[in-house]
Amino acid sequence: MIELKNVSMLFNPGTVNENLAISTINLKVKEGDFITVIGSNGAGKSTLFNLVAGTIIPSQGTILANDRDITREPEYRRARYIGRIFQNPLLGTASNMSLEDNMMITYRKGFKWLKRSLNNKMREFFRAELVQLEMGLEDRMKENLAMFSGGQRQALTLLMMVLSKPELILLDEHTAALDPKNAEIVLELTNKFIREYNLTSMMITHNMSHAIEFGNRLLMMDKGEIIFDVEGDAKRELTVEKLIEKFHEIRHASFGDDKALLSP
Amino acid sequence: MIEGILVEGLIYGIMVLGVFITFRVLDFPDLTVDGSFPLGAALMVQCILLDVNLWLALLVAFIGGMLAGMVTALIHNHLRVPNLLAGILTMTMLYSVNIRILGNRANVPVLEHETILTKVSERFSGIIPDEYILLLFFIVVAIVIKILIDLFFRTDLGMTLGAMGNNEQMVISQGVDPKTLKTIGVGLSNGLVALSGAFAAQYLGFADVGLGQGIIVSGLASVMIGEFLVMKSNRIGVLTLCAILGSILFHAVLYLGRYYGYVIHMTPNDLNLIKGILIIILLILTQAKKLKKVAIKAVVEK
Numbered sequence: 001m002i003e004l005k006n007v008s009m010l011f012n013p014g015t016v017n018e019n020l021a022i023s024t025i026n027l028k029v030k031e032g033d034f035i036t037v038i039g040s041n042g043a044g045k046s047t048l049f050n051l052v053a054g055t056i057i058p059s060q061g062t063i064l065a066n067d068r069d070i071t072r073e074p075e076y077r078r079a080r081y082i083g084r085i086f087q088n089p090l091l092g093t094a095s096n097m098s099l100e101d102n103m104m105i106t107y108r109k110g111f112k113w114l115k116r117s118l119n120n121k122m123r124e125f126f127r128a129e130l131v132q133l134e135m136g137l138e139d140r141m142k143e144n145l146a147m148f149s150g151g152q153r154q155a156l157t158l159l160m161m162v163l164s165k166p167e168l169i170l171l172d173e174h175t176a177a178l179d180p181k182n183a184e185i186v187l188e189l190t191n192k193f194i195r196e197y198n199l200t201s202m203m204i205t206h207n208m209s210h211a212i213e214f215g216n217r218l219l220m221m222d223k224g225e226i227i228f229d230v231e232g233d234a235k236r237e238l239t240v241e242k243l244i245e246k247f248h249e250i251r252h253a254s255f256g257d258d259k260a261l262l263s264p
Numbered sequence: 265m266i267e268g269i270l271v272e273g274l275i276y277g278i279m280v281l282g283v284f285i286t287f288r289v290l291d292f293p294d295l296t297v298d299g300s301f302p303l304g305a306a307l308m309v310q311c312i313l314l315d316v317n318l319w320l321a322l323l324v325a326f327i328g329g330m331l332a333g334m335v336t337a338l339i340h341n342h343l344r345v346p347n348l349l350a351g352i353l354t355m356t357m358l359y360s361v362n363i364r365i366l367g368n369r370a371n372v373p374v375l376e377h378e379t380i381l382t383k384v385s386e387r388f389s390g391i392i393p394d395e396y397i398l399l400l401f402f403i404v405v406a407i408v409i410k411i412l413i414d415l416f417f418r419t420d421l422g423m424t425l426g427a428m429g430n431n432e433q434m435v436i437s438q439g440v441d442p443k444t445l446k447t448i449g450v451g452l453s454n455g456l457v458a459l460s461g462a463f464a465a466q467y468l469g470f471a472d473v474g475l476g477q478g479i480i481v482s483g484l485a486s487v488m489i490g491e492f493l494v495m496k497s498n499r500i501g502v503l504t505l506c507a508i509l510g511s512i513l514f515h516a517v518l519y520l521g522r523y524y525g526y527v528i529h530m531t532p533n534d535l536n537l538i539k540g541i542l543i544i545i546l547l548i549l550t551q552a553k554k555l556k557k558v559a560i561k562a563v564v565e566k
Contacts, residue, residue, distance in 0.1 A: 076440060101423050112423070
C-alpha cells in the first residue's frame with residue numbers, strides 16, 4: 001500500500017539545531033496491516049507520520065502509494081486516501097458547527113461544490129451510524145461540537161474518518177489526551193472499526209501493552225531508525241518483558257529515563 | 265430622519281456582511297475592505313457616466329471587489345505574508361487604482377445622472393410615499409442578499425468555509441486546499457463590500473477615493489454590536505441578521521453623534537474617534553460578559 005524507500009528527514013540542515021529525525025528508513029505497509037509503533041520521545045514516530053501524511057517532505061528518499069510516487073504530493077491531496085487522527089481531540093472537528101454539519105463536511109473527501117447534500121436521508125444515515133458509538137450522540141445532531149467532551153469528539157472523528165473510507169489510517173497517540181475511561185472506549189472502537197472494515201492502519205502509542213495487544217505488526221523506533229519490526233506469530237508471542245529485553249539487546253543500552261515513557 | 269438611518273444602515277449592512285464573513289466565518293482579518301469599498305463606488309460611477317446598463321454596473325462592481333479580495337488572498341497564500349499585511353498591501357494599491365478608474369480625479373459626482381435609485385424612485389412614485397421608496401427598496405435588497413448568503417453557507421462549499429475558520433487542519437484532512445477556500449471566501453467578502461460601495465455612491469450622489477477610510481472599523485463595530493444583541497447562535501441566518509441590525513444601530517449612534525454632538529462641542533471630525541471608542545467599549549462589555557459566564561459556570565460546577 002504505502003512504501004518508504006531510503007527516506008531521511010534532516011531538520012535545520014547546516015545550523016547548530018541540525019537534527020536527523022529520520023535516518024534512512026525502509027518500510028513497506030501491506031494492505032490489511034494494523035501496525036503499532038512504539039518508541040521514546042524524539043524517536044521519530046510523529047515525524048514518520050508527518051512524512052507519510054505529507055505534512056513535511058523528506059530530505060531524501062521516495063514515498064510510494066500503490067507504486068505511485070507521492071513524495072511531493074501535498075498533504076491535502078494525500079488526505080483523500082490517508083486518514084489521520086491527532087492526539088488533540090479538537091483537531092478533527094469544528095467546534096462552532098453542529099454535529100450533522102461536521103459529519104456532512106467529512107463524509108466525502110475532496111473539493112466541495114455549491115450543492116446542498118445534507119438532507120433528511122443523510123441525517124437518517126448519520127443517525128444510524130452514530131448509534132454504533134453508544135454515546136447517545138444520535139439525539140444531539142443539532143448541537144454544536146463545543147458542547148461535547150474530548151472523548152466524544154475523538155470517537156466522532158474516528159467514526160467520521162471510517163465513513164470516508166480511507167486506504168490507510170494514521171492514529172497519532174489518539175487516546176493520550178483522554179481520561180482513562182474514555183481512552184479505553186475510543187481504543188475499543190478503534191479496534192472494532194479496523195477489524196470490521198479491514199482498514200490498513202498505523203497507531204503510535206506510549207503504552208507497551210497496547211502495542212502488544214493490538215495489531216498484527218509492531219515497529220519499535222529509536223533515534224530516527226526502526227530498530228525492531230515484528231509481525232504475525234512472533235508478534236503474538238511478545239510480552240512487555242521480552243520487548244524491553246529486545247531493546248537492550250539491540251541498543252546495548254539501558255532504558256534510563258525512557259523507562260517511564262515506555263511504561264507497560 | 266429615521267428613514268435616513270435605516271437606509272444608511274442597510275446600504276452599509278451589505279458591507280458589514282462582507283466583514284462578518286472574513287472576520288467571523290473565515291477568521292481572516294481582512295483590511296482590503298478600505299480599498300474595495302471605494303473601488304465599488306468608483307466602478308459604479310464610471311459605469312453610470314459611460315451609460316452602461318445599471319444592473320450590469322452592479323455586477324461589474326461586485327466582480328471588481330471580488331478580484332481585489334482574491335489578490336489579497338493570493339498574496340497571503342503564495343508569498344506567505346500575514347493576512348493583515350496582505351490586506352494593507354492591496355488596500356494601498358487600490359487607492360491608486362481607484363483614482364485611475366475615476367479618470368485621475370479624487371471625486372466624481374453623478375447627481376445629474378440616472379441611477380438605480382432615481383429609476384426606482386420614478387417607478388414607484390405615487391404608489392408608495394416618496395420618503396419610503398428607498399427604504400423599502402433597500403430592505404428588499406438587504407433581505408435578498410442576506411438570504412443568498414444564508415443559502416451559500418448551507419451548501420457543502422459554504423459549510424467547509426465555515427469549518428476552515430474553525431479548524432484549518434480539519435479542512436486539510438478532508439482533502440481540500442485551504443488556499444483555494446481562502447481565495448473564494450475573501451473574494452466573496454470583498455465582492456459584497458464593493459456592491460455596498462456601489463449603492464453608497466448612488467445614494468450619496470458621488471464617488472470619492474476617501475469613501476473607504478475607516479470602513480473596516482465601521483464594519484467591525486457593526487458586527488460587534490450585532491453580536492452583542494443576540495445570544496450566541498450557530499445558525500447562519502441569525503448571525504447575518506444580527507450583522508445587518510448591528511449596522512443599523514451603529515448608524516443610529518453615528519447619526520446621534522452627527523446631529524446632537526454639538527451639545528458636547530463635538531464636530532464631524534470627531535466621528536472616527538467615536539467609532540474607535542465605541543469598539544473599545546464593546547470589547548470591554550464582551551469581556552465582562554464572558555467573565556460573568558465563567559464565574560456562573562464555576563459556581564454551578566461547585
